[in-house]
Amino acid sequence: MTLWIVSLTGVLLIVGALRFLWKERHERILLSFFATRVDGSSAAFLRVLLGLLAAWQCGAVWLNLRRYWGADGMIPWDMVEKDQFIWLSPFSWAPKSTAVLNAHAIVFTFATVCVLLGFRARIFTLVLAYVHMSLQFRNPYILNSGDRLFMIVAALAAFTPLSRKLSIDAWLARRKPGKPLGDLSSVWGQRILGLQISYVYLNSAVAKLGNKRWQEGMALRDVLASPVFAEWPTYIDSRAIIYFLTYSTLAFELSFPVLVWFKKFRPFMLLAGIGFHMGIDIMMVIPIFSYAMLAAYPVFLTDGETRWLFDKLLLRKRKSAQPSAAPDPEPRRKKRRKKSTERNARRVPRPDS
Amino acid sequence: MAQEAGEPGGEEEAPKLFRELDFKRRMVRAALIAFTIYHVVAMLAGGATKDVKRTFAYVFGGYDEGLRMTNSWGMFGKPPTSTHVTIEGELMDGSKVVLSTTRASDRTAFERLRDVRIRKIQGKLTDGGDRTRWGLHYLDHFCRWSRARGKELKSVKAVNQIHATFDDAGQQKRKPSTQTLISKSCQPPLKGRAPNQFIMPSQPKVEDEGEL
Numbered sequence: 001m002t003l004w005i006v007s008l009t010g011v012l013l014i015v016g017a018l019r020f021l022w023k024e025r026h027e028r029i030l031l032s033f034f035a036t037r038v039d040g041s042s043a044a045f046l047r048v049l050l051g052l053l054a055a056w057q058c059g060a061v062w063l064n065l066r067r068y069w070g071a072d073g074m075i076p077w078d079m080v081e082k083d084q085f086i087w088l089s090p091f092s093w094a095p096k097s098t099a100v101l102n103a104h105a106i107v108f109t110f111a112t113v114c115v116l117l118g119f120r121a122r123i124f125t126l127v128l129a130y131v132h133m134s135l136q137f138r139n140p141y142i143l144n145s146g147d148r149l150f151m152i153v154a155a156l157a158a159f160t161p162l163s164r165k166l167s168i169d170a171w172l173a174r175r176k177p178g179k180p181l182g183d184l185s186s187v188w189g190q191r192i193l194g195l196q197i198s199y200v201y202l203n204s205a206v207a208k209l210g211n212k213r214w215q216e217g218m219a220l221r222d223v224l225a226s227p228v229f230a231e232w233p234t235y236i237d238s239r240a241i242i243y244f245l246t247y248s249t250l251a252f253e254l255s256f257p258v259l260v261w262f263k264k265f266r267p268f269m270l271l272a273g274i275g276f277h278m279g280i281d282i283m284m285v286i287p288i289f290s291y292a293m294l295a296a297y298p299v300f301l302t303d304g305e306t307r308w309l310f311d312k313l314l315l316r317k318r319k320s321a322q323p324s325a326a327p328d329p330e331p332r333r334k335k336r337r338k339k340s341t342e343r344n345a346r347r348v349p350r351p352d353s
Numbered sequence: 354m355a356q357e358a359g360e361p362g363g364e365e366e367a368p369k370l371f372r373e374l375d376f377k378r379r380m381v382r383a384a385l386i387a388f389t390i391y392h393v394v395a396m397l398a399g400g401a402t403k404d405v406k407r408t409f410a411y412v413f414g415g416y417d418e419g420l421r422m423t424n425s426w427g428m429f430g431k432p433p434t435s436t437h438v439t440i441e442g443e444l445m446d447g448s449k450v451v452l453s454t455t456r457a458s459d460r461t462a463f464e465r466l467r468d469v470r471i472r473k474i475q476g477k478l479t480d481g482g483d484r485t486r487w488g489l490h491y492l493d494h495f496c497r498w499s500r501a502r503g504k505e506l507k508s509v510k511a512v513n514q515i516h517a518t519f520d521d522a523g524q525q526k527r528k529p530s531t532q533t534l535i536s537k538s539c540q541p542p543l544k545g546r547a548p549n550q551f552i553m554p555s556q557p558k559v560e561d562e563g564e565l
Contacts, residue, residue, distance in 0.1 A: 007412070028370070031367075031370070032368075034389070035368035036368065037368070059466070060467070060469055060470070063466070064467065067494065067498070068470070068474075072494075072497065073494065074474065074487075074490070074491050074494045075474075075487055075490070076487065076490050079487050079490075084418065084419075085415070085418055088419060088420075133420065133421055136421060139474075141473065141474045141477055141483070141487075142470040142471075142473050143473065144470070144473055145424065145426060148424045149424070151421060152421075152422055152423075152424070155420075155422060156392075186368070188385060188389075192389060195396070196392075196396060199396050199397070199400065199426075200426045203400040203425065203426040204426045204428050204429075204430070206427075207425075207426070207427030207428075207430030208427075208429065208430050211430055211431055211432075213432050218521060219429070219432060221521070222432035222433060223429055223432070223433060226433040226435065227436075227456070227516045228433065228435040228436065228437055228455065228476070229435070231457070237523070285457045285472070287469040288469070
């Protein structure tokens with residue numbers, strides 16, 4: 001009770017302070033970040049990647065269904081039944097039931113197909129998250145960070161307009177023009193996911209900064225020499241290489257959460273991220289995590305950037321030139337050059353003056 | 354920082370201020386703001402130290418441990434100390450067989466795909482608590498699994514494959530060795546006899562690793 005009163009007083013004080021400090025300008029800045037309207041291109045890209053990731057997870061679920069989650073599997077039910085929140089899992093209703101076990105796999109598969117094809121994707125991405133959560137409760141001993149991240153991304157993706165493009169829902173809506181696709185079309189869901197992904201990097205960097213090996217720049221030597229985690233365990237003797245790998249990891253993880261929000265740095269950050277995760281995937285035996293991170297990258301792209309990317313990848317030329325569709329660097333450079341020439345012309349005094 | 358002008362609705366459909374909204378939309382926006390603040394604070398608390406997590410457990414416990422919507426992401430924050438663990442069985446004729454390994458290079462492409470999580474669970478057998486709690490049941494799974502495939506096992510054991518480590522000067526710090534963590538007979542015990550099994554007692558952990 002006391003905690004509730006203290007919390008409520010705190011909230012009221014914060015609200016009061018915000019009301020005092022609040023300016024319309026602040027609200028507009030926040031709105032431009034969280035509430036800009038989107039057409040769903042980036043969300044569709046996210047949906048496809050998330051669907052592919054779910055398909056991979058789905059395969060792993062079917063291949064290991066009985067041994068990981070079954071009543072006769074590796075972990076007996078009485079090891080997990082005392083979990084405070086086990087009631088959230090359908091396994092708690094019938095722990096020994098094979099039907100419940102199979103239902104998990106079937107629902108997960110169906111939800112994966114629906115997300116991939118864009119049929120009620122926002123509902124089915126929540127279903128994916130729920131089934132995954134239930135499986136996590138049944139066997140928490142097999143989980144890694146990638147599993148947790150997949151579930152969080154799947155749950156938060158429900159707040160993005162996943163089905164507005166490249167989907168069965170969009171196709172159905174086109175066939176029935178009177179039927180709208182829903183009014184959730186702000187960038188808010190993408191921002192929440194973006195903040196989540198940024199925090200993963202930041203949290204990881206902060207944890208590393210507290211360790212002596214990372215401070216000394218030698219941490220990657222231990223990691224790459226680990227026969228458990230490295231694909232080809234090697235003690236790298238070159239300090240220059242180790243310093244570079246260690247400090248560039250820290251630099252990337254610290255800079256990504258900040259710079260990715262700026263259009264100017266975004267492509268470099270995303271490319272660095274792709275390189276970083278692919279490097280991890282090739283060099284190390286760490287499943288799921290890198291792909292879960294990469295699958296969430298479309299949330300950082302504007303719809304225009306996503307369309308531009310697909311045009312480039314598919315070697316497609318847009319019929320109608322849309323200003324936002326394809327950021328053409330050339331005219332901009334020309335414009336900048338023109339502006340700078342004008343500025344210089346104003347600055348430099350004429351010889352005859 | 355924000356979406357550029359010219360994006361769909363960028364300039365022409367600028368989002369309305371809170372006071373310009375009707376009652377229903379105000380409520381929706383208030384709910385979204387509340388969720389955003391809740392998730393961000395829960396995310397920060399979930400990634401913080403155990404003491405901070407404990408302080409906020411009353412508010413975020415269900416969101417964290419129940420819905421599993423937060424996590425700590427300190428991957429490789431501490432140098433990795435994990436070792437490989439193999440499950441080895443002895444057939445009735447006395448020959449040895451490796452039933453499961455965490456070493457990815459020893460697996461086929463299909464096994465690598467299927468056993469993507471085996472490292473996590475099998476590696477936990479090096480932890481005394483987990484070993485005592487479910488180690489025997491884990492080994493029993495391999496007894497049953499082999500029997501179902503027509504290969505009766507005499508016994509099964511989990512072996513810790515301790516690898517060599519070197520310091521920064523290249524000097525060996527630890528020699529490679531093996532250590533039986535837990536073993537179990539796959540045959541029913543004789544009447545009046547205790548089951549033939551061994552569980553290595555837990556040892557103090559040197560350092561907790563913050564790895565994946």
